[in-house]
Amino acid sequence: AADYESLIDHPVEIADFIERQFTAGGVLHRMVFTNPLPETDFDRIASDVARICETEIDLFDGAPFDEYLFLVALDESGFGGLEHRDSTALIFPRGHLPSVTAVGVSKEYQRFLSLCAHEYFHNWNVKRIRPAAFAGLPLDRPAHTRLLWVFEGFTSYLDDWLVRHAGLIDETQYLAALEETINRAMRGKGWSRQTLEESSFYAWTRFYQQDANAVNAIVSYYTRGAIVALMLDLMLRERGSSLLDVMRRLWEAHGAEPLPEGERIETLIEAAMGESMRGFFDRALRSTDTLDVGGLLARFGVSMVPRAEQGGPDAGVRVDLRDDRAARVTLVFEDRPGATAGLAVDDRVIAIDGFAVSGTNWADRIARHRAGDSLHLHIFRQGRLLETTLRLAPECLNQHRLEHAPGDSAIEARRAQWLALAEQAPVER
Ligand SMILES: [Zn+2]
Structure with a gap:
């Protein structure tokens, strides 16, 4: 390795393996x-991932490494990825990769493709376009930046979009993934407690060290960052630009020179937008406003219909659904019935109105009541x-369903352009 930084940026694994190139x-x-x-379809996986890589390389006009x-x-159920300069280390459930007889892209396999697209996009966005706060790698202490909404938020929005852009999923599959991202950001009320810049800055002490109350206390720079990225992309597209244009400008200006904290990124986006975005940035990054x-999605022919996470009256808690001895509380949502009743995480509810209850039948038992029942x-x-x-409330409509809502020709044209496929150069095998 050229230096210590390069050395520790190259993960090593010793094991029996299967390889595709x-x-x-x-x-x-x-x-x-x-x-x-057995019978995992490695050839198909390699060919699909190749299309993603080709698409991303095209967007940036070339690969920034000699090999990857x-x-x-x-493993059984793990999920995650870590980006490096010339590689990525992924953990994924083995049963979720397609077998040689599988047809179509399952929701699980779609997650794998998005994970690959995500880590690969980091080759540009964070490994080479780096926050100045990470420059010089202070390894003996946490490095704080307010810019993770760019590095993780943009990447989290674009990962699913890139899988669509590469032609591996259809519009319906893409909207389902986008819906999941939006819903995860709105599940708890943490978004009303912490701004996006704070979420980024306190990542080491809050996001990396989440406790049982995190859903009520913090917002994720991944998911809220992805929503901000989506909104920027749509606003930019209405003005003839796109978030990818911004990424290319970033790459040009900061591919070598680290990105400073502060307004530099906002100025760069405003240049692509052709107008001041001050009001939007203050609201999206530095406030807890909704x-x-x-409204933006509607202009692109997509309706966002409110829905509950689960139907029926709301207890405002989540329990461990596999526990067949008690309903063990795993989440208590602020300002909802469970919190009002004083329930806490790890409480084991053993009876409702004198009849035994457990995690396995909790949902059925709640569904046998109506809002307002005590x-x-x-x-x-x-x-x-x-x-x-516990006084049940009406269902909590804090989740949404995204649906294609055909509009006039201008709306249809905007949606078609947003979700268009890349003009793909054939992948060399
Ligand atoms: Zn990431």
């Missing part, structure tokens, strides 16, 4: 899989029996 942008790519199930390695560690993503609960909290009253 492809060339994209004239550069050799290798995919290495460990612990796969996907290290895919397959963002009108639905339920008498018996709970074990750290081994002590408590009783409380």
Whole structure:
């Protein structure tokens, strides 16, 4: 390695593996899989990922490395990825990769493709376009930046979009993935407690160290960042530009020179937009106001219909659905019935109105009531029996369903342009 920074940026794994190779942008790519199930369709996976790589390389007019390695560690249920300058280390459930007889792109396989697109996009956005706060790698202490909404937010929005752009999924599959991203950001009320810039700046102490109350207390720079990226992309497209134009400008201006904290990125986006975005940035990055993503999506022929996470009356808690002895509370949502009743995470609800309940039948039992009903609960909290009253509320419509809502020709043209496929150069095999 050239230096210590390069050395620690190259992950090493020693194991039996299966390898596939492809060339994209004239550069050799290798995919290495460990612990796969039999009959996994490695050829198909390599060919699909090659299209993603080719698409991203085209967007930036060339690959910034001489060769690239996907290290895919397959396990039972893990999920994650870490970006490096010439490689990425992924963890993914082995059962979610397609078998040789599989047809179409399953929701699970779509997640794998998005994960690959995400880490690969980091080759530009964070590994080479770097926040100045990361320059020089202060390894003995956390590095703080307010810009993770750019590095993770933009990347989280564009990962699904790139899988669509590469032609691997259709519009319906894309909208389902976008819906999931938007819904994750709005599940709790953390977005009303922390701004996006704060979420980024306090990543080390808040986001990386989440406690049971995180859903009520913090917002994710991944998901809210992705929503801001989506809104910017749509606004830019209405003005003849796009978020990818911004990425290319960023690459040109800051591919070598680190991106400073402060307004530099906002100025760069405003230049692509052709107008001041001060009001939007103040609201999206430095306030906890709601963002009108639905209004923007409507102009692109997509309706955003409010819905509940689950139908029926709302108890305002989540329980461990696999526990067949008690309904163990895993999340308590602020300002909803469970919180009002004083329920806490790890409480084990053992009876509703005198009848035993567990995680496996909790949802059925709640569904047998109506909003406004008062339920008498018996709970074990750290081994002590408590009783409380849970008053069910109407269903909580904090989630949304995204649907194609055909509009006039201008709307249809905008949507078609937003979700268009790349003019794909054939992948060399
Ligand atoms: Zn990332």
